[in-house]
Amino acid sequence: MEWLSTENLVAVGTAVLGIAASAGMLWYDRRVPRRKRIGYRVQMDSPIGDEARSGRPNPRLGEFDVPVMADATLVLLRIENDGSQSIVATDYTGPADQPHGLTAEFAGRTIQAVSVTQPSGIEHLTDHFTAERGFRYEGNRVYIPRVPLNPGHHFKLLVLLSGGEVEGGVRLIGGLQDGAVHRNSAARPDEKPRLFSFPARLFTALLTLAVLGLAGIIVFRDGNPIECEQGRLTVTGSTAFEPVVETLARQYEDKCQGADIAVETRGSEEGVAELSRLGERSEDDARSVIAFSDGPMGERWGLVGEPVALSVFTLVVHPDVDLGEHGLSLRQVRGIYAGEYTHWGQVLPGREAIDGLPVVLVSRGDESGTRQIFQERVLRGWEKAPSTSLDCAPGPAGGAVTRCELATTRDVLDKVAEQPGAIGYSELGLAEQRGDAVREVPLDGDRPDDEQIERGGSRYPYRDVEYAYTYGARRPGSLAAGFLAYLDEATSQKVIRDKGHLPCLRDPALCG
Incomplete structure (x- = not known):
């Protein structure tokens, strides 16, 4: 079936892809980011003691006053609100009899000390890290208070541990009403957050592919029928x-x-x-x-x-017939096609280059629209000179003007380019394709210029509607x-x- 063409299938497929990507982006925007979310990531987990269990070299300078130095490690844990809604103390889902909201667990290691840091501008978060609000550590767990966080806010825990391997299991335990606590990937060293999330990048890529696909159809196809008919x-x-x-x-x-x-x-x-x-x-x-x-x-x-x-036509002459910038007047053209002149010296006296050159009228048959427009718009009457030749060859000197009739516009152009002294008429575009093989003739100084005609700045008469x-x-x-x-x-x-x-x-x- 016609509508199952390759082009239509590509167009429909890219359109569906674009709609699906838009719908997915809308769902993600409406559902996922608007949930309450706390994300966490381990930004550093490094040995600081001698003979660390990781087996990696641990060169040091100076003294470290740390218990169980041989197994000591430092972990930097970042906790952030990466959703689009603020989180308050009542959003945490821990037991009501417990003041803390989250628990950071470090499997296989023992906590020795904890330090809390936060970015400038939100130093007030420090007020929540008190024993009364549940801030403490025990064994391998740090108990974190119900800290309120606006979207984009975060704090960090710098934890000194002992007794375990570097890069051991670290997790944040807890929950949020109508939300979630989840692990994020570790940040780059410069801690610069990504501008767009992975889903946003995916949906953007799908939309880009859809747009490029549709644009390719528009740019590279040749023609664009509204409807294909058979x-x-x-x-x-x-x-x-x-x-x-x-x-x-x-x-x-x-x-x-x-x-x-x-x-x-x-x-x-x-x-x-x-x-x-x-x-x-x-x-x-x-x-x-x-x-x-x-x-x-x-x-x-x-x-x-x-x-x-709107078709523009032009009189054309053999290259030897130099009529100058003004071309011919309408009166001269009417005289030529009435048979009043037999050679060009009679049309333009005093021009030695064309004196004695016979006038040869190369016409179309009376079924030609080009001829009928010429007669109506330029001659204001019929071509009065009778047809005298089948091959457009000039007759003997002193006889009637030579005139022949040919079947097509191309035939007329071929003959005018071939026969010295010939004059004929043609659609402008076809005449221009011949280059210097024929000369276009201005009428009363007006050139056959379609751009001037379109702008309304030309009185050129030889034109009509197609x-x-x-x-x-x-x-x-x-x-x-x-x-x-x-x-x-x-x-x-x-x-x-x-x-x-x-x-x-x-x-x-x-x-x-």
Whole structure:
């Protein structure tokens, strides 16, 4: 099934991972840290007497006034509130008849002396370490009073022991209401606490993996259809818009298994006319065709159109025809296509480089949207010069101007680049791809600049809206509807722009 694609499974999996990590973090934040907790850790357990049982060397300087020197050890025990709630005397769960709250036990050793230290700022804890409050030691146990501790507060016991091995068993015995007493790992020598707990680090890592996974899908995939549809679709119509639809069709097929899109462009008018004829024979067949048109051609056949881009076109000439920065005036262009000039010296007198160079009109057939826009926006009428040649070769001097008609925009560009004195018209993006093989022609000094047109700072006339026509309204769930929706994706909008058009699905005013 389509939704079981690898990309979808990765996306769903990373999303579930992110949700699970968030839920776990919420549970941990709500349940675990908010319990009352006392943690303890052994920060030092070292021999200080001769011939310690650990067998490790114990060099010393000076005199130590310690009983049973040979077996003496020092233990530094840190006791801390590592929860998020304060602990008071009544939170300890020891017997009511016993004043102490906790017991520190040192297995196999005998306590000789105990010293209590606490950080600066909480010296008041010293007041709780009195015999009346249960502070004492006996055998291998130190009895610790019910010391109140705010979150993060701690105190330390420095215990002098004898009669046992170094790093023997040390534990803290006791309990808390709605809480726990637990052992922590030993601190680093600098006693710097970790910024985040292990669960917090784990959940953060899981969330990071989820975010990176989803970001990878977004960044590295090519195209992002809103919904993948299956079936067969034929895209026809404008040859000027062919580079866009060809690229987007291949991207859609790559992303959507089961989608087969054939691009068969043959001219705007022929495309919309063919769609209309197909609809008269079979509505179902017509529903699987989209016809793109340079300009609004489909309304006359009752087709449903949608503007998708603003296309900019340009006149092009052979590189030998240097018309200068101003290019041609609209009056000169209309005279050229009316057959008034047979050589370029008549158009621009006094220019020796083009004097005597024959004018060759390389046109499209009357089914071409590029030609129809040229006639409507630039000529304000028909191309009046008749077609005189099949191969665009100039006729004898003194005869009528040479004019030929070719099938596609690419054919026109090829011929203009090949034939000295040739002039034709093309979609701007395709012309720009030819580089120096052809010259773009400004009209009345306005260059075919799509950026200036988008900013509204150009009067350049040779432009029109590209329409996508369907036979009736889109059918939800059809490949035609899916492909047209794909045109509105950010990656598709970039393709439209890269191919020399201005996308207007997200900026309808641009195509208004």
